[in-house]
Amino acid sequence: MICQYKKRYTITTNMLDANDNLRLAGIFDISQRIAGEHAEIIGCGFNKMIEQNLIWVVTRHYIEFSRPVKDSDNIDVLTYPLKPRIIEFCRENEFSINDEVVTHSTSSWMVYNIKTN
Numbered sequence: 001m002i003c004q005y006k007k008r009y010t011i012t013t014n015m016l017d018a019n020d021n022l023r024l025a026g027i028f029d030i031s032q033r034i035a036g037e038h039a040e041i042i043g044c045g046f047n048k049m050i051e052q053n054l055i056w057v058v059t060r061h062y063i064e065f066s067r068p069v070k071d072s073d074n075i076d077v078l079t080y081p082l083k084p085r086i087i088e089f090c091r092e093n094e095f096s097i098n099d100e101v102v103t104h105s106t107s108s109w110m111v112y113n114i115k116t117n
Contacts, residue, residue, distance in 0.1 A: 002038070002041055002042060003080055003081075004078060004079070004080040005034065005037065005038035005041065005078070005079050005080070006076060006077065006078045006079075007034055007037070007076070007077055008074055008075070008076050008077075009030055009074070009075050009076075009077060010073075010074055010075075011026070011069060011070070011073045011074075011075060015029070015030075016070075020070055021068040021069065021070065022068070022069035022070075022103075024063065027063055027095070027103060027105060028058075028061060030075075030077055030093075030095075031061065031077075031079075031091075031093050031105055031107055032058065032107075034077050034079045034093065035056075035079060035091055035093075035107065035109075036056075038079055038080075038081075039056065049111070050114075053113055053114050053115040053116075054111050054112065054113055054114070055111070055112050055114055056109050056110075056111065056112075057109065057110050057111075057112045058107055058108070058109055059088070059108045059109065059110050060107065060108040061105060061106070061107045061108070062105060062106045062107075063103065063104075063105045064103065064104045064105070065102070065103050066100075066101060066102050066103065066104075067102050069095070069097070069102055069103065073097050074097070075095050075096065075097055075102070076095070076096045076097070077093055077094070077095050077096075078093070078094045078096070079091060079092065079093045079094075080092055087110060087111075088108050088109070088110060089108070089109045089110070089111075090106055090107065090108050090109070091106070091107050091109065092104070092105070092106055093105045093106075093107070
C-alpha cells in the first residue's frame with residue numbers, strides 16, 4: 001500500500017480571494033481531490049465504495065496557514081491517512097512551495113451508507 005501520496009497543483013484565479021490569496025474553498029477542493037486520488041490508489045476510492053453503497057463524507061477540516069499562497073504558485077501537496085479511529089478516518093495534508101510547508105490541514109472523514117443512511 002502507498003501510505004503517502006504527493007502531487008503538484010497550480011493555483012488558479014478561481015481559487016483566490018479578492019486579495020489574490022488562496023481561499024479556504026481552494027484548500028478544501030485540493031484536499032478532497034488528492035484524498036480521492038489517493039483513496040483510489042489504495043483501493044478504497046469512490047468506485048470501490050459505491051459498489052457497496054458507501055461514500056466518504058468530510059465531517060471536519062482544520063487548516064493552519066504559515067503564509068499566504070498566491071496566484072500561479074505551484075504547490076506540492078503531500079497527503080497520508082492517520083490510524084483509523086472507531087468511526088472516523090483522519091487524513092493529513094501538507095501544502096509546500098519550494099520545500100517550505102505553507103499550509104497544513106487535517107480532515108476527518110466518515111463512511112456513509114447511501115441506502116440505509
